[in-house]
Amino acid sequence: MKRCLTAVLAAAALASPALADDNARYLEESRALAKSLQGQLAPLLMNEIKERGPDGAIGVCTTIAPAVASDLSRKHGVKVSRVSLRTRNPVLGTPDAWEQGVLADFDRRAAAGEKPDAIEFGEIVTEPAGRSWRYMKALPVMQLCTNCHGPADALAPAVKARLQGEYPHDKATGYGVGQLRGAVTVKRPL
Numbered sequence: 212m213k214r215c216l217t218a219v220l221a222a223a224a225l226a227s228p229a230l231a232d233d234n235a236r237y238l239e240e241s242r243a244l245a246k247s248l249q250g251q252l253a254p255l256l257m258n259e260i261k262e263r264g265p266d267g268a269i270g271v272c273t274t275i276a277p278a279v280a281s282d283l284s285r286k287h288g289v290k291v292s293r294v295s296l297r298t299r300n301p302v303l304g305t306p307d308a309w310e311q312g313v314l315a316d317f318d319r320r321a322a323a324g325e326k327p328d329a330i331e332f333g334e335i336v337t338e339p340a341g342r343s344w345r346y347m348k349a350l351p352v353m354q355l356c357t358n359c360h361g362p363a364d365a366l367a368p369a370v371k372a373r374l375q376g377e378y379p380h381d382k383a384t385g386y387g388v389g390q391l392r393g394a395v396t397v398k399r400p401l
Contacts, residue, residue: 234333234335234344237333237335237344237346237399238333238346240287240399241289241333241344241346241348241397241399242331242346242348244283244287244289244291244395244397245291245331245346245348245395245397247283248276248279248280248283248291248293248395249350249395251279252271252272252275252276252279253355255271255275256268256271256272256355257355259271260355260358264367264369265358265359265367265369265370266367266369266370266372266373268358268359269359269370269373269374269377272299272359273300273377276293277292277303280292280293288399288400289397289398289399289400290396290397290398291395291396291397292304292395292396293350293393293394293395293396294306294310294314294347294393294394294396295314295350295383295392295393295394296311296314296315296318296393297382297383297385297392297393298380298381298382298383299374299378299381299382299383300378301380304383304393306396309336309338309345310345310347310394310396313332313345313347313394314347314391314393314394316332317330317332317347317349317391317394318391321349321390321391327349327351327389327390327391328349328351330348330349330391331346331347331348331349332346332347333345333346333347335401341400341401342400342401343398343399343400343401344397344398344399344401345396345397345398345399346396346397346398346399347394347395347396347397348394348395349391349393349394350391350392350393350394350395351389351390351391351392352386352387352388352389352390352391352392353388354388356386356388356392357386357387357388358370359374359383359384360383360384360385360386360392361384361385361386361387362384362385362386362387363384363385366384
């Protein structure tokens, strides 16, 4: 099932102009939240790598990233987090069924040549807990990410040791630059 954000929004516009306006607003808000999360984390990671090395920067993802996502969630009345099909932290990073489907579609879209940094998807869904706006924005692997997410045999010994200590069930290695390692996900109750 190929998902295209433009097609979903166009269908909503045909169904109801008011719904299309809501979808457009939810989309822009979700994009802003995803950008804010990444915008806050990237400089912290770079600074920690510069000051303490890649193994020292793991704490940014362990403690600071969940705190930033939680803060954004509380401030905006939504749930913001990062998920992946290959989790590092299964407690915080395991995708639900909807997210798994979107991540699988993101992988197909990237394999078909779509630029990973442009891949996103959002829609209104009805789930057992009620209706929600759901949004995901792909997280491509940048060179910086390969310090901790690159091929396991290429990771520095200190990084391997820290990852083993922090994440004994880690599955988030083996990535190359440009691959998708997961997504920022936003869930807004309606």
